[in-house]
C-alpha cells in the first residue's frame with residue numbers, strides 16, 4: 001500500500017483480475033466480539049464508536065452462483081471501537097429467504113437486506129430498497145425481523161437503502177430522511193423524516209407522498225435544508241424475469257434512449273416550502289446510482305453525483321466474476337446546477353477519473369462542502385476496479401490519493417469527523433479492503449486530511465466486495 005501524494009497515480013501497476021474476483025466467496029462464519037490485532041500502525045487513542053457495514057455474504061450455494069453480486073444475502077459486519085481497540089461481530093441478516101434454503105436462488109420477492117445498515121431510534125436496520133427494513137439488535141446483531149417501524153410502513157412497503165442523516169434541519173438536531181417508491185406506469189414517492197435524537201428517536205415527524213408520471217428507478221437521492229432531490233434515469237424495467245424469480249431487479253433494467261431523464265424536486269416538510277407542489281425539471285443525459293451531496297445557492301440547487309454514460313447492465317450470459325471492465329462505462333464525478341426558476345439544469349464534469357461511493361463530511365450534508373472522499377481507480381482514465389481512495393477539493397479540483405494497489409481493492413470510505421475540530425477535513429476514513437495478496441479482508445483507517453495510513457487490521461473473516469455502511473456513536 002502506498003501513499004501517493006507525491007507520485008503519479010497512473011504509474012501504478014495494473015490489477016490482476018484474480019486478486020479482484022477472489023473476494024467473491026461466501027462468508028464462512030459468524031464471529032462475536034472478536035478482538036482485532038493491529039498489523040500496521042497504531043490503535044487510534046480515545047476512539048469510541050461502531051463501524052457498521054452491509055454487503056452480500058452468500059454468493060453461491062451448492063455450486064450455483066447468484067447472477068449478480070447485488071443478489072447475495074446480506075451480512076452485517078460491526079466493528080466496535082473501545083478506546084481505540086476494535087472488536088468484530090458479524091451476522092447474516094436472518095431474512096425469510098436466508099432461512100428458507102430450498103429456495104435460496106429463487107429471487108421471487110426475496111428481501112435480501114444487503115445494501116445498507118443504519119441506526120434508527122434504538123434499532124439497527126438492514127436495508128434493501130424494494131421491501132421493508134429488517135431490525136437487528138444493536139449489541140448482538142441478532143435479527144429481530146422485518147419491521148414496520150411502529151406501524152409507519154405497511155407490511156413489505158418499499159423503504160430506500162439510502163437514508164440521509166441530516167444534522168442541519170430546523171426541525172431536530174438529527175433527522176433521518178428517507179423515501180420509499182411504489183412504481184408502475186406512475187410512480188409514488190413517499191418522503192419520510194424521522195426524528196433520530198432527543199426524547200423520541202425513531203418517531204416519524206414528517207411524511208408526504210407525491211406521484212409522478214412513468215416508471216421510476218430511484219436508488220438514491222439527495223437533500224438540502226428545503227428540498228429532496230431525485231434523479232429519474234431514462235430507463236425501462238422489464239418486470240417478467242423479476243416476478244418469475246429468475247433475476248434480481250437490477251438485471252431487469254434497460255436504458256431507453258427515447259426517454260428523457262428528469263429531476264423530481266420535492267419540498268421537505270421540515271423546510272420553508274412545506275406543502276408546496278414538487279418541481280419536475282429535465283435532467284442531463286447519463287445514468288446515476290449515487291449522489292454525493294447537494295446544496296442551495298440562491299434559486300438554484302447544486303447536486304454532485306456519480307454519472308455513467310449508460311446503465312452498466314451485466315447481461316444474462318455474463319459471469320460477474322470475470323467481466324471485462326473495458327466493456328462497461330465508468331462512473332465520473334459530475335455537478336448538476338438546477339435552476340428552480342428557469343426550470344433548467346446544466347452539467348459540469350468535476351473529474352474524468354472513474355470513481356464510486358463518494359461522501360462528504362456528514363456535518364456538511366445538505367450544505368456546501370469543500371471536500372469529498374471516494375473510492376477511485378488507480379488509473380486516470382477508463383474503467384477498472386476501485387483500488388484507491390481519493391480526496392478532492394471540489395473548488396480548486398486538487399486531488400490526493402491513497403492506493404491499495406496493485407493487489408488491494410477498496411470499498412466506500414466512511415468519513416467520521418473529528419469530535420474536537422470544526423475543520424471540514426479533520427477526522428478519519430474507515431475502509432474495508434479486499435487484500436488480494438493474502439485473499440482476506442483488512443480494515444484500514446486513514447487520516448481524512450492527508451490520507452496518511454494510521455492503522456491496518458487483518459480481519460479473521462473474508463468479506464466479499466460490499467455496499468454501504470455507517471458510523472454509530
Ligand SMILES: [Fe+2]
Pocket residue numbers: 162219220289290467468
Ligand atoms: Fe447504493
